[in-house]
Amino acid sequence: MKPAVILYKSLPDDLRRQLDTHFHVTEVKDVSPETVRQHADAFAQAEGIIGSGGKVDDALLSQMPALRACSTVSVGYDNFNVDALNQRKVLLMHTPTVLTETVADTMMALVLSTARRVAELDKWVKEGNWKKSIGPDLFGTDVHHKTMGILGMGRIGLALAQRAHFGFGMNILYNARRQHEEAENRFQARACDLETLLKESDFVCISLPLTEQTHHMIGAAQLQLMKPGAILINAGRGPVVDEQALTAALKAGTLLAAGLDVFEVEPVPAEAEILTLPNVVALPHIGSATHETRYGMARDAVENLIAALTGTPDKNCVNPQVLR
Numbered sequence: 001m002k003p004a005v006i007l008y009k010s011l012p013d014d015l016r017r018q019l020d021t022h023f024h025v026t027e028v029k030d031v032s033p034e035t036v037r038q039h040a041d042a043f044a045q046a047e048g049i050i051g052s053g054g055k056v057d058d059a060l061l062s063q064m065p066a067l068r069a070c071s072t073v074s075v076g077y078d079n080f081n082v083d084a085l086n087q088r089k090v091l092l093m094h095t096p097t098v099l100t101e102t103v104a105d106t107m108m109a110l111v112l113s114t115a116r117r118v119a120e121l122d123k124w125v126k127e128g129n130w131k132k133s134i135g136p137d138l139f140g141t142d143v144h145h146k147t148m149g150i151l152g153m154g155r156i157g158l159a160l161a162q163r164a165h166f167g168f169g170m171n172i173l174y175n176a177r178r179q180h181e182e183a184e185n186r187f188q189a190r191a192c193d194l195e196t197l198l199k200e201s202d203f204v205c206i207s208l209p210l211t212e213q214t215h216h217m218i219g220a221a222q223l224q225l226m227k228p229g230a231i232l233i234n235a236g237r238g239p240v241v242d243e244q245a246l247t248a249a250l251k252a253g254t255l256l257a258a259g260l261d262v263f264e265v266e267p268v269p270a271e272a273e274i275l276t277l278p279n280v281v282a283l284p285h286i287g288s289a290t291h292e293t294r295y296g297m298a299r300d301a302v303e304n305l306i307a308a309l310t311g312t313p314d315k316n317c318v319n320p321q322v323l324r
């Protein structure tokens with residue numbers, strides 16, 4: 001008999017067929033308590049789940065006694081309680097690497113759009129304001145040859161550094177838990193503590209995961225340390241930045257601008273004050289959202305689940321220790 005799995009994200013047809021070949025699939029809209037109640041038997045029997053978003057916590061796991069593997073269509077896994085998975089010996093698989101370059105492109109797009117006021121001036125032109133040559137009140141700030149400080153020199157941080165260093169001649173600073181020789185050798189990146197990075201960077205770019213340690217890593221005190229006229233980019237996770245403190249810093253003019261692909265609450269409420277600020281470029285969590293990359297992520301997630309439940313998973317495991 002094929003193992004039963006829960007699918008909580010729609011997949012391209014060919015990938016859905018691949019999943020059906022290996023598993024008895026129940027497709028649901030999400031993994032909320034209400035959905036679990038509606039499909040209690042399917043959740044109780046499922047040996048695997050595949051999808052993205054939604055909390056996979058102890059409460060959900062207690063409804064899934066047969067669960068052996070989770071496959072998330074994302075690299076970030078802050079929505080999973082990994083300790084609870086470990087206790088139950090449930091393997092968690094994710095999709096690193098396939099999305100790295102695309103997310104770095106998105107971050108570079110935020111750097112350029114904030115510095116050169118692309119979104120703000122696009123709106124300004126379309127509203128019919130362009131009557132004569134613009135003056136200094138609408139000028140932007142240079143990107144090339146400035147200093148970019150990267151928080152989190154992992155896969156995405158490295159790909160961003162490559163773009164910034166080779167494409168824009170930028171100096172690279174970074175903060176991570178360990179030393180990154182590749183970044184230092186290829187881009188002359190300099191490791192520094194958080195305070196130094198904030199004080200010296202023209203662009204502070206966040207490609208950190210959300211953990212207990214990174215939650216509100218950037219708050220009012222850290223924003224105060226940033227150079228006057230500096231720009232903050234966040235494509236890691238919203239709660240890494242205290243959004244209220246960021247809003248205050250942007251309103252006070254301490255920071256020139258912010259480019260945000262992620263927010264503390266997603267979708268960000270339409271009435272959020274941060275969205276009223278012209279110097280904020282806001283994106284709806286599209287870091288990896290190209291046709292090619294989203295397909296690649298879904299493909300990897302399907303392959304991850306097949307490997308986890310029917311073969312030997314040899315890559316993309318978050319907690320490989322549960323296999324021992």
Ligand SMILES: NC(=O)C1=CN([C@@H]2O[C@H](COP(=O)(O)OP(=O)(O)OC[C@H]3O[C@@H](n4cnc5c(N)ncnc54)[C@H](OP(=O)(O)O)[C@@H]3O)[C@@H](O)[C@H]2O)C=CC1
Binds near residue numbers: 155285
């Ligand atoms: N906006 C979007 O659509 C997307 C967002 N993301 C986010 O980006 C994150 C990073 O992805 P990726 O680059 O692949 O992950 P990696 O694991 O390769 O890199 C994470 C980096 O963060 C660093 N880090 C983690 N904790 C700390 C800490 N407490 N202090 C300092 N540095 C820390 C790590 O340091 P060290 O190297 O020393 O271990 C590492 O350099 C994801 O977890 C996800 O949240 C990812 C994809 C798309």
Ligand SMILES: O=CC(=O)O
Binds near residue numbers: 287
């Ligand atoms: O935010 C997206 C991810 O893949 O993580």
